[in-house]
Amino acid sequence: MKRLTLCLAMLAAAPALAQDTSPARLIAGYEAEAGTPANPAAGKALFLATHGTGKPDTPACTTCHTDNPRAAGQTRTGKTIDPLAPSANPDRFTDVKKVEKWFGRNCDSVLGRACTAAEKADIIAWLSGL
């Protein structure tokens, strides 16, 4: 009972996602910004590669997200990360602010630089096709 109350409290505390976009709309926006069409194969390569140009604890996207975006990942502190692939997690890529926040943080952590609009389009295009 106590646990149910806690779950309800946590649900109430979780802010609703903005649901102000979709993977397709994000891809179109990033494509327009980049001036090039999205390339899912390039997105896959970028996502699965070991970069090591960012922070030492996060050499790759797969460090936390694993190499299977349809499965859950895990933060370095042991917390579950919901799957990135929209087919496994429909909430993905439906909130512009959230997408920008995490690209901003994680490209810096993994690559040591910001991702380009083309790279964002590529990654979302690959993930959306899974």
Added chain:
Amino acid sequence: MIRSAAFGLSLVMALPALADEDRVPPVTHAATQEECGACHMAFQPAFLPARSWQAIMAGLDDHFGENAQLDDATRAEIEAYLLSNAATRIRSVPDTVTPMKISDLPWFKREHGREVSARMMERAKTMSNCVACHRGAERGIYEDD
């Protein structure tokens, strides 16, 4: 001026030093819960002094090896909550020292050094994963589980 007076008052009224680490007031601030809780449990502010939270919130671009940057408004809001609910004193930690991790505090090391087995550590992954062993941690309840 008024704001700094109010802030000063809120610090005076802040929690007394932790008398008992088994129970601390839970996080009651939505943005703190949401943003800090995205990667790890949102730790209760009473575990660290204000100077520690200030230092942590000033270094989010390299937050224990990851970029955890927030927009300015959210960062300021969370920092204000943490500061006004911070510990006033931490046992065995002089005011000249600014601990950056709860798991570095002397009482924490004492409590966990003896009791945490290799198997528990394997399950928890890190000392930041309170809920792995303390099932009530999110609610500020740290009785031994």
